[in-house]
Amino acid sequence: MSSIVRRRGSNGGKSSSSDWATRLYNVVVGVNGVNGVYGGRGLTTLLRLSVIVYLAAVFLLAFLAGRQRLSSSDKGIIDRIISPSSLLRGGSPLMCRQRRPPVVVAVVKGDSSPLERYPYMTSPVDVDHDFSTYNPPGGNRFAEYKDGDAPYLITSATLHMSDELARSRRIHVANAMKHVWKNYRAVYGKDEMKPMTGNGSDRWGGMGTTLVDSLDTMWLIGLKDEFWEGRDHVRDHLRFDNVGYVSFFETTIRNLGGLLSAYEMSHDDVFLEKADELGKRLAKACDTPSGMPHGSVDLRAGKSNNQLWNGNDYILAEVGTHQLEFRYLSRATGKRDYADKSMRAFDVLRALQPSDGLLFEHITEGKNNRPAFANGKVSFGAMGDSAYEYMLKIWIQGGRKEVVYRRMYDKAMTGMHEQLLHKSSLSGLTYIANRIDCRIEHKMDHLVCFLPGALALGAYTDPLGLDSPRARRDLKTARSLAYTCYQMYARTSTGMAPEYVRFEDENDMVVPRDAPYSILRPEAVEAFYYLSTLTGDPIYREWGWEVFQSIEKFCKTKYGYGGLKDVDMAGSVEDRMESFFLAETLKYLYLLFDPDSEIDILNKVLCLHVFNTEAHPLRIFED
Known part of the structure; x- marks a missing residue:
């Protein structure tokens, strides 16, 4: 077995006549195909005709557009069409319209067409599956995915089999x-539950963080x-x-995000009322000369400040990772001030962004309260990651x-x-380095594994089209980087990834002495989810299943799941379970x-969502 050498930062839901026309159109043409399932033209006019004439016109439209249903014998590659009309139209932004069957997807146009069918399908898993028998299979497998290619033919039959296995x-x-949850009941309402002892703790201010963070799950x-x-x-x-005092960043993404997503799922006003109350208190952190939020905020007294450990600077990820939440809160409550405050902070980043697009981790208000960068480090890992994520997602949310x-x-x-993308010399693994002033640091945090998902989402929503050079570049990098993230798991004895790795000429992927631990971070499986959903390739479900089996075998305890002190040492479970695990x-x-x-997350149904950085789904605005 190959092994590795030794943070994260309104119509009230009623359907209009055009909705019914669209549904009728989809019944006739079929929504399990690929091209423009929301794209019927002149539906309102067609409704005025008789049913027979209408159906004939729709069949003619389908024929002229070249649309076709996909059968299980289809051998072609399934292309994804991004339709602007897939956005929610005409209705409350907080009410979901009728769901439609999913649209299957596969390889992006522009890839060389593979001839070999996807070969890795396995049998469904038994309900009483014994995870104790699992042995991590080792690294360097699936090397055909290393360079970001789409190596296999994905047919509708393959997708159907993958779905059955997934279920x-x-x-x-x-x-x-x-x-x-069965064991959390003993400490119900505590911020965290210790997985080894079952004890509770209030590490995040005593706001029931595990409970609130887990509601939408x-x-x-x-x-x-x-x-x-x-x-x-x-209630x-x-x-x-x-x-x-609590962390503005963590409380926003976990607690506020959790309340808003619970409201999005259930439409229960209890969650919105509590989110509004919390939002008012959190927003005090934004009352600074520049509009950038302080890192800590006293919810009781309404005071805020930055931390001494970071030199009293502002942190990039904290400045740029609250906009999705506060914009949604504004939309839901009708209180514009939330959105205005949060976007004022993001516009500081827009003004600071240099020509290469890469933002430094630390920001100061400088002389005359004018924001300026305070250090020369650029990273897509801790303290930087989610600011880049929100650049894309703010655009999508709006x-x-x-x-x-x-x-x-x-x-x-x-x-x-151009500056941070590298290939390891030994295995040819794609990784994202850090830049410190003019020096490259060949280190990659597990946190960077959010990036394949963001790149894939950005490619599939690219205004230039999925077949544009930019989108093809981003999707190829997404796939190759996801493979590296998978290797961070596969090359350890437990099949769990360390906190970060370094890339050295003689040893390739190296775990430093201060980073052998795992706290059950989500970024890799987040990337697998996006790539699986967007490309349809079943390989990402296989990689995710390997990760889950390792979690079950090596991290499960009497009361929950704990991280590992050393990913190459079985039995080194720690008595800590972060709320983000759930x-x-x-x-x-x-x-x-x-x-x-x-x-x-894209084009499967009329209810489109964007995830905040804590995986809380929020509705995309339709106007």
Whole structure:
């Protein structure tokens, strides 16, 4: 077995006549094909005709457009068409319209057409599957994915088999969530539960962070009784007037994001009322001369400050990772101030962005309270990562209309490709290095593994089209970088990834002495989810299943799941379970194996979502 040598940072839901026309059109033409499933023209006019004339016209339209249904014998590559009309139209932004069957996807146009069918399909997993028998298979497998190619023919039959296999796997991810929640009841309302002892702790201010962070995961998995029990706790016990200083960043993405997503899922006003109360208190951190939020905020007293450990500077990820949440809160409450404050901070980043698009980690207000960079480090890992993620997602959340933020993202991705993208000399693995002043640091955090998902999402929503050179570049990098992230897991004894790795000429992928641990981070399985959903390639479900089996065998405890002190040492479980393990890691794993999900990140249904950086799905605005 190959091994590795030794943070994260309104119509009230009623359908209009055109909706019914669109549904009728999809019944006739079929929505399991690929091209422009939302694209019927002149539907309103056609409704005025008789049913017979209407159906004949639709068949003629389908013929002229060259649309066709895909059968299980189809041998072609399935192309993805991005349709602007896939955005939610005419209705409350917080109410979901009728769901449509998913659109299957596969290889991007422009790839060389593979001839060999996908070869790695396996049998469905038994309900009583024994994870104790699992042995990590080792690294350097699936090397045909290393360079970002799409090596296999993915047919509709392949996708159907992959979906059936996935459904047998999602049961086990749901069981993992049930295992945790059964034991969390003993410390219900605590911020965290210790997986070795079952004790509770209030590490995040005593706001029930594990509960709030996990609400939408329970909803998506189908634990509705547990979800509504959590709602009652939020209504009756969640208070903020007795909470002192907390992290603005973590409280926004975990607590505020969790409340907003629970509201998005359930439309229960309890969650919105609590989110509004929390948002008012958090927004005090933005009352600075520049509009950039302080890193810490006292929810009780309404005070805020930056931390001494970072030289009293502002951190890039903190400045650029609260906009999705506050914009959604503005839309839901009608209070514009939330969005205005959050976007003022992001526009500071837009003004600071240099020609190469790459932003430094530390920012100061400088002389005369004018923001300026305070150091020379550029990283897509800790303290930088999610600011780049939100450049893309703000544009998506706004219905792809605020082009300045898409331009920020595209400029940053070009700078990343030109300055930070490297290949290891030994194995040819793609990785993203850091830049410190003019020096390259050949180190990659596990946190960087968010980037394949962002790159893939950016490629599939590229205004220039999926077959444009830019989108093809980004998707190829996404696939090759995802393979490196997979290798971070596959090359260890437990099949779990370390906190970060270094790339050295003589040893390739190296785990430094201060980074052998795992805290069950979600970024790799997040990338697998995006790539699986967008490209349709089943390989990402295989990689995710390997990760989940390792979690079950090496990280499961009597009460929950703990990280590992050393990913090359079985039995080194730590007595700590981050709330993001439930909010992100298990959620992305479940969605990876859930072809029937109500969540849509692109073009499958009329209810489109964008995830915040804590994996909380929020509705995209339709106007």
